[in-house]
Amino acid sequence: MELTRRQSIVRWTLIAFGLFYALVPVLWVLAIAVRPRNAFTFPLPLIPTEFTFSNLREILTGSDGIGWLPYVNAAIYGLGAAVVTGVIALLGGYALGRYDTRYGRALLLVFLALSLLPDAARIVPLFLLYIHTGMYDTRIGVILAYAAGSLPLGIWLMAAIIRQIPIRLEQAARIDGAGPFTVARRIVLPLARPGVIVVGTLAFVSGWNAFSLPLILAQSPNIQPYTVVLQKYIVAEQSTVNWTLLSAGSLIGLVPVLLVFGFLQRRLLAQGGLGAAVRAR
Amino acid sequence: MRVSIRSLTVEFGPVTAVNDLDLEVGDGQLVAIVGSSGCGKSTTLGFVAGFAKATTGTLLFDEQDVTEVSPQRRKIGFVFQDYAIYPHLSAAENIRFPLDLAKVPRRQAEQQVAEMAELLDIGELLHRRPGQLSGGQRQRVALARALVKKPVVLLLDEPLSNLDAHLRVQMRAEIRRIQLGLGITTLFVTHDQAEALSIADQVAVMNAGRIETLAVPQEVYARPATLFTAQFIGSPQMNLWASDALDAGFVRAMGALDVVGTRAATVGIRPEHLTLDPAGIHGEVALRETLGRDILLHVEANGSRFLTLVDSQVAEGIRQGDRVGFVADAENWHYFDRQTGARLELAAS
Numbered sequence: 001m002e003l004t005r006r007q008s009i010v011r012w013t014l015i016a017f018g019l020f021y022a023l024v025p026v027l028w029v030l031a032i033a034v035r036p037r038n039a040f041t042f043p044l045p046l047i048p049t050e051f052t053f054s055n056l057r058e059i060l061t062g063s064d065g066i067g068w069l070p071y072v073n074a075a076i077y078g079l080g081a082a083v084v085t086g087v088i089a090l091l092g093g094y095a096l097g098r099y100d101t102r103y104g105r106a107l108l109l110v111f112l113a114l115s116l117l118p119d120a121a122r123i124v125p126l127f128l129l130y131i132h133t134g135m136y137d138t139r140i141g142v143i144l145a146y147a148a149g150s151l152p153l154g155i156w157l158m159a160a161i162i163r164q165i166p167i168r169l170e171q172a173a174r175i176d177g178a179g180p181f182t183v184a185r186r187i188v189l190p191l192a193r194p195g196v197i198v199v200g201t202l203a204f205v206s207g208w209n210a211f212s213l214p215l216i217l218a219q220s221p222n223i224q225p226y227t228v229v230l231q232k233y234i235v236a237e238q239s240t241v242n243w244t245l246l247s248a249g250s251l252i253g254l255v256p257v258l259l260v261f262g263f264l265q266r267r268l269l270a271q272g273g274l275g276a277a278v279r280a281r
Numbered sequence: 282m283r284v285s286i287r288s289l290t291v292e293f294g295p296v297t298a299v300n301d302l303d304l305e306v307g308d309g310q311l312v313a314i315v316g317s318s319g320c321g322k323s324t325t326l327g328f329v330a331g332f333a334k335a336t337t338g339t340l341l342f343d344e345q346d347v348t349e350v351s352p353q354r355r356k357i358g359f360v361f362q363d364y365a366i367y368p369h370l371s372a373a374e375n376i377r378f379p380l381d382l383a384k385v386p387r388r389q390a391e392q393q394v395a396e397m398a399e400l401l402d403i404g405e406l407l408h409r410r411p412g413q414l415s416g417g418q419r420q421r422v423a424l425a426r427a428l429v430k431k432p433v434v435l436l437l438d439e440p441l442s443n444l445d446a447h448l449r450v451q452m453r454a455e456i457r458r459i460q461l462g463l464g465i466t467t468l469f470v471t472h473d474q475a476e477a478l479s480i481a482d483q484v485a486v487m488n489a490g491r492i493e494t495l496a497v498p499q500e501v502y503a504r505p506a507t508l509f510t511a512q513f514i515g516s517p518q519m520n521l522w523a524s525d526a527l528d529a530g531f532v533r534a535m536g537a538l539d540v541v542g543t544r545a546a547t548v549g550i551r552p553e554h555l556t557l558d559p560a561g562i563h564g565e566v567a568l569r570e571t572l573g574r575d576i577l578l579h580v581e582a583n584g585s586r587f588l589t590l591v592d593s594q595v596a597e598g599i600r601q602g603d604r605v606g607f608v609a610d611a612e613n614w615h616y617f618d619r620q621t622g623a624r625l626e627l628a629a630s
Contacts, residue, residue, distance in 0.1 A: 168365035171332055174352040175359045176379035176426065186378075190369045 093158020
């Protein structure tokens with residue numbers, strides 16, 4: 001659809017405002033992370049006068065840094081949550097999306113409500129549960145806690161996606177000689193893949209960025225993700241904040257998220273589905 | 282393969298979709314099931330395919346009871362109204378899908394796909410995705426996929442409803458040609474009576490979960506067995522009146538039997554059997570519709586409205602508001618029992 005000149009101006013103004021709102025904090029972190037530590041003086045110039053990668057190197061390998069392990073941990077939590085959420089959301093979403101029952105609809109509403117529940121509301125019960133089941137301070141505990149957090153929205157989204165796959169296709173495949181398992185593998189799975197990728201990605205990002213749950217549930221330093229470990233720059237001695245290293249650590253944390261969204265965008269556009277609808281305009 | 286449906290009843294909760302239905306399709310025959318939406322025709326087809334669970338009923342392929350056989354083992358081909366071709370597979374992969382599942386060796390499968398593509402004239406489209414195919418082309422792919430595994434029975438559920446009018450006429454002839462060529466037993470479900478008449482060996486008219494009439498197309502049209510069939514088959518519709526709504530003298534003058542007072546009947550005559558004749562009953566033209574070769578006149582006479590179909594050359598010069606006379610031959614009238622709807626054979630005496 002062609003936009004009028006005025007519509008076009010309004011549109012670009014809104015886009016510019018949105019970009020500014022989203023990008024300025026990120027650019028700010030970037031600007032702080034790449035300046036030398038001794039250049040962090042007030043008043044702080046917006047554009048760094050000197051440029052260095054030493055902070056990033058320090059974070060990963062230096063004596064003041066946090067090393068690779070916290071990032072590896074975050075990746076484990078993100079990928080673990082993505083896999084668990086993707087698989088269970090597909091199965092649950094199929095059941096609730098395909099079989100339209102009164103209880104199913106009620107359950108979906110409950111799931112939607114649950115997906116709005118903040119992490120903070122789950123911490124205390126999870127803590128007690130984990131203490132009594134031996135899951136406290138384990139990686140699998142953190143993964144399951146995050147998968148559980150991503151699942152309600154995941155199931156809700158998958159149910160909607162499954163509903164868009166005509167049941168006729170499954171019936172056609174049955175007639176073509178496919179058993180239930182073959183129908184799932186060769187018809188439902190390929191058609192639901194864009195949805196699984198979206199749900200998995202959302203779960204990955206929330207697992208990667210996880211802070212409050214691992215803060216409570218993962219006590220051992222060797223299983224803490226970077227989000228928790230980076231706190232040491234805030235609560236450091238002399239109650240000062242080490243802004244440059246904190247920014248550098250955050251910047252590293254940002255990279256996988258950007259990569260994932262780049263991948264997601266390309267994949268979805270290539271896959272059709274949601275992407276095709278967007279591209280068609 | 283002969284297909285027999287025996288005393289089929291399908292209930293969805295309190296709704297009875299199919300009510301004690303019997304239907305026999307002879308080997309190599311094409312039977313069209315026609316009826317308005319909700320009459321149970323698609324449910325009946327679903328039962329033959331194995332989707333619809335019957336409350337009671339038996340399905341026989343020849344003498345073999347296949348009621349409990351799952352859809353994937355019934356060796357049937359099915360074409361859906363919305364085609365249901367797999368959007369993530371190319372046309373060739375769609376057609377090959379049943380062969381892959383049957384573990385047909387790749388080279389043999391490719392060859393069978395090529396044969397089907399030739400039969401349906403879609404050779405150049407094989408590499409395309411469904412999204413790049415038109416409705417008619419998708420329909421051909423769906424038909425090729427249904428036929429490629431050489432099914433014993435072909436089931437077609439409103440296969441032409443989503444096509445343009447001219448394509449529909451073309452495809453129905455195509456389906457008939459292929460069906461006759463392969464000699465495959467076929468059930469064809471449609472809501473379009475003209476389609477059913479044109480394509481079928483036998484037409485089954487369904488209403489409220491039952492088969493009203495099962496007969497060859499000509500018979501269904503010329504001697505409808507029930508009042509419902511008379512109303513449903515034929516376009517424009519048959520003229521029908523309650524016998525006592527018409528004046529006895531008027532009825533006699535029209536060439537119909539005087540059934541007024543003798544029994545509660547419904548009398549009917551097809552629009553093409555009313556011919557213009559100044560010597561006949563007179564009425565006023567209330568509406569004149571041009572149908573192409575023919576002109577449909579709505580004539581008000583004796584307090585009722587008659588539809589009469591006349592050749593456009595004959596109708597030339599007739600305008601709305603003109604008075605016209607028309608007559609009908611005695612043998613063209615139909616009589617139906619008003620209570621049961623059954624056809625009455627009343628000999629002219």
